[in-house]
Amino acid sequence: MDFSRLQASSKIGDDWVYPAATPLNSGHLAVDTGPDHRLYWEEYGNPAGEPVMFLHGGPGGACSPEMARFFDPARYRVILFDQRGCGKSEPNVAAAGPAVALAKNTTADLIGDIVKLRDALGIAGPMHVFGGSWGSTLAMAYAIAHPDHCASLILRGIFLGAPEDLDYLYQGNAATWHAAPYALTAPGAYIHYPDEWAALLAVLTPEERTDVMASYKAIFDMVPANDAERERQLHAALTWSLWEGVISNMIPEAAATGKFGDADFALCFAQIEAHYFANSLFIAPGHLLGNADVLARIPVHIVHGRFDQVCPLTQASRLVAALNAAGARPATYAITNAGHSAMERENALALTAIMDGLPRLAG
Template identity: 80%
Template sequence: MDFSRLQASSKIGDDWVYPQPPCLNFGWLEVDIDPAHRIYWEEYGNPAGEPVMFLHGGPGGACAPAMARFFDPKRYRVILFDQRGCGKSEPNVASAGPAVALAKNTTADLIGDIEKLRDHLEIGGRMHIFGGSWGSTLAMAYGIAHPGHCASLVLRGIFLGAAEDLAYLYQGNAATWERDPFAMTAPGAYIKYPDEWRALLEILTPDERRDVMASYKAIFDMVPATAAEKEKQLAAALAWSLWEGQISNMIPEETDTGKFGEADFALCFAQIEAHYFANQLFLPAGHFFGHIGTLASIPVHIVHGRFDEVCPLTQASRLVAALRDAGREPATFVMTNAGHSAMERENALALTAIMDGLPALAA
């Protein structure tokens, strides 16, 4: 049976509001030394328009030209950039290895990079910060650090990164999976994606499944001494990457796994995610709720898929409740009938509608 039309029905496809704009400019910006880090950036839209800083997901993802299609190219000046260690930024994990690419790679470093890129591109006033998944996390962290630079925070698929959020995604019933793979012994994304969950767990021994994230991190930290060890590390990176990539869509893509099934992307994505998750995102516990007053001072727009299994809706609900307790309703809170991916039709159209409806920035 051909289910391709069913899968395609959840994607934005040809329903984008705006066509793909051309890239106006691009380059690499040196943001650190010893080791040197250069971040790759691209610019789209109106060079004199309202600036939008686009923060991709992961951590460890990368930008693609299609990400500029959420924005009216006549109104906005859109900046896409690859965060440290990934995409076209240098060094990246795939080419230089984690020892180099993960050095000086923390949330504070990424916030600093945004400031350096902002200065390099001569953005003097406020800008819109647009981020989904990990991009929403980084956007909020940036907003807390530099609220005066933020005209708005436009967030999709809120990721707070608490222990319970990570356990839902990566631990689930893993400890008991060997004896009963279909037992719902704990909440988790595995319940809706059992085949994809199997592929993630089969990399590990039953004992290693007691702590899935720590076991994967140990594989990623290994310095391969043999071809077999290198092959094991790549297989683990692909399994990690495909798990998140496939379950990001309400209807998983079975035939075309896209970038998540590419070796170089998987090595960057998996190893950077594991690095950040093992270090509690390099943020103090309760960081966002401890600074909720600062976030409440910025217009916050939220789009979250009701069927998001990567970042369940409870994360957006917790953030919205905290904003309300701080005396500020979110400027927008849209729950779409979609999953996690920004490229699902309802998410993409809701994000574009928010950007179209933002009040114009004063010149």
């Protein structure tokens, strides 16, 4: 049977408010040495408009031109850039290897890169900071470090990255899966995607499944000595990437894997994510919600899919509770009938509506 129309029904498709566009400018910005990290960036919209800094997900997800379509091109100056190690930024994990591209690749480095990029592009005053999933994490960390730079935070698919959040995504019932693959022994995205979960765990032995993230990272950290080890490493990266890519959509498109099934993208995405997850995102425990009083001084707009299985809705609930406790309710809190992806129709339209409705920046 052809389920293509059903699979497409949750996507934004032809319902974008603003048309596809080509960048006004693009380039590479040198941000570090040893290794020589160079960020790839693109600029869209109105070069004299209100600045928007777009922070992609992952970590390691990179940007695409479609991400500029959330914004009125007559009003906003939109900056897209690929974070360290991925996309068109250099060195790239897939090309240079993790030993090089993951050196000096931490959340503090990424925050510093945003400062350098805005300075290089002549953004002197407050800007809108727009991020989804890991991009929401980085946006909050950036805002805590530089609140005066932020006119507003527009956050989609809140990701707090606590151990329980990562366990939900990657551990679930893995330790006992070999004996009872359909047993609901722990919370987890596996409940909704059992076939994709089986593929993720099939890469590992029963012993390795006691700590899925650590076992995958061990595969990624391996220096392959032969073709079989190289093949296992690539297969692991593709499987990791496809797991998140498929479950990001409320109606999975198993036959259309997109960028998540591309080998170079997968090597970047999987290895950068594993690097950050193994290091608690390079963010001190409790740092984000513990600084809710700082975030509360900035208008915070939240869009979160009710059926999000990458970042369950409870993560947004924890952020909203922290903001309320700090004395400032979110400026917007939209719970959509969607999954995780920003390209799900309800998420995309909600984000566009928020950007259309923001108070204009003075000057």
